[in-house]
Amino acid sequence: MSAIPLHPLTPNSNLARLPRRTGGVQSFPNAEPAWIRWSLIAVSLAFLASFLFVPLTAVFWEAFRKGAAVYWASFQDPDARSAIRLTLLTAMIAVPLNLVFGVAAAWAIAKFDFPGKSVLITLIDLPFAVSPVVSGLIYVLLFGAQGWWGPWLAAHNIRIIFATPGIVLATIFVTFPFVARELIPLMQSQGTEEEQAAIVLGANGWQTFFRVTLPNIRWGLLYGVILCNARAMGEFGAVSVVSGHVRGLTNTMPLHIEILYNEYQFAAAFAVASLLAMLALITLAAKTAVTWKSRGPLEDHANHNSTGDAHEH
């Protein structure tokens, strides 16, 4: 195992092999002159530093500016605690559901042919294609007081918009593609031969899925879940539309941060923001660990690990 490339999971399995041999700067016989290489590296490092590293540091810097006491005090605030609780609850519902939906959709798409398949593939990308605000508005249109089903819901005393169900629904919608998009190319590249082999050997449908299909996609699945979780906790736009910003009730962490910020409570805002930033760092670490692990003793896994362009949004 050599160094872990910056973007290790590329969609093309042949490409995936290339970066593994390059442990840093490698010189090919006919490569560019050294100064070009070094200036390219310098430019990208400078870019990374100014656009990623500096802001990230700034978050923690601001959070601790007034001292650790103020930092901790920010989390004593009941509204902050409620926001954290709601965020965790939302992720706890949205991520498992998307795990199941995502696996089911990817399985259907990769392993079977059925009419309407291409429509389904396009639909899976829809949440990435539309602005999160529009996603939120869709739910307001459906479930809001003036929405299609609003009167019926009101008559039965069910609240979806401006309540937790709406936030969960919007989050599920926005984060749906992560798992499915991660798995579809992976499952497609693996084909159905192993499943057929299992069936000929006498395995039934469940055994085939749990013993052959699932283990083969486990790393891709974990990867998708990690990204899905990060987005579920960090989603702002769609949630903002359906939440109604009721303090202590329908504010998630990102919404809470915005409110604090608008009220000039910078230290508190950055303190909560630092939690989200921490989540991002943990996500990156977990992602790297998964990537590293998946190319452990079973090299082939890494070659089959591919991620469409699910992380671009």
Added chain:
Amino acid sequence: MSIEVRDVHKTFGTFAALKGVSLKIQSGELMALLGPSGSGKTTLLRIIAGLETPDDGSGDILFHGENVAALRAAARHVGFVFQHYALFRHMTVFENIAFGLRVRPRRNRPSNDAIRGKVASLLKLVQLENFAGRYPSQLSGGQRQRVALARALAVEPRVLLLDEPFGSLDAKVRKELRAWIRRLHDEIHITSVFVTHDQDEALEVADRVAVMNEGAIEQIGTPEEVYDQPASAFVYQFLGNVNIFEGRIRNGRLRIGCLELPVSSPESADNQPARAYVRPHDIELARIVAGEGVRRGTVQHIHTAGPIVRVGVRTFDGSQTIEVEIAREKHQELDLRVGNVVYYRMRHSQIFVEDYSI
């Protein structure tokens, strides 16, 4: 366990991949399905295994006289070796082989000890005793192939189906495995069908060969039968190199330019266009005219690499170049050079009128 396939049709969309295939494989026989790419070999094998279903209402598959057409693949108890092995990549060699035993319903699942014993004996059979802990990605092609075979045999299948078992191996490993699989079959005597598009492989390994072309079986027979008495021009051509002479039948003889060949049943095809098929090793070369039916030509090229010498001879009228194979000693004796005049004679030929042998 005999296998019988009766009048199986298979259509993909509008494309007929199998057009009424019937085939009978004796118990304990090793049968080769030989044919060019796209001729329907894999499709037929998958239908026998139950991985594909014949067109509605067509065809029956019988194992030992019992119709299994309605049975699912899992219930047919066949061993299937896939073209690309399809080993479970996340399992060790041991777990791959044990899979078929582990997924059995509890009441007839062997104990862990029994599974270990069974896998060990299979590993010995395929000569991979020391590889139990490896993953498929850590094996060579030939080793993977043998693991796939052991995995298929672990469930003690009634029949063994192999799809191009040597397809993706290099020539040398192919040869070794070929001989090995023949020995293995002689040892365990399981009714087996293997698909190949390599005629040497089919002729060398199989008890009988079924030659397929465009979704139909052209001929079934022992390797000697299909090679020496090909039923169609296709079979003749597919089983080896061949020189083709176009001509017309007149008065019981096939006239090709100024050459004449006798036709065995002349009445049937008088004045019809026909072709004579001659294998390169069925042509004799000489430096002087001797005997009947000898034609003149010039040596155009000589390839001496390999156990036999291949000589290209341009016919006297310049209409075609015929390929001739002669032994090395013969080549030395003749002392041929490019440009030399030689005399050739067909030792043996087969004549087909529109694909039918006459």
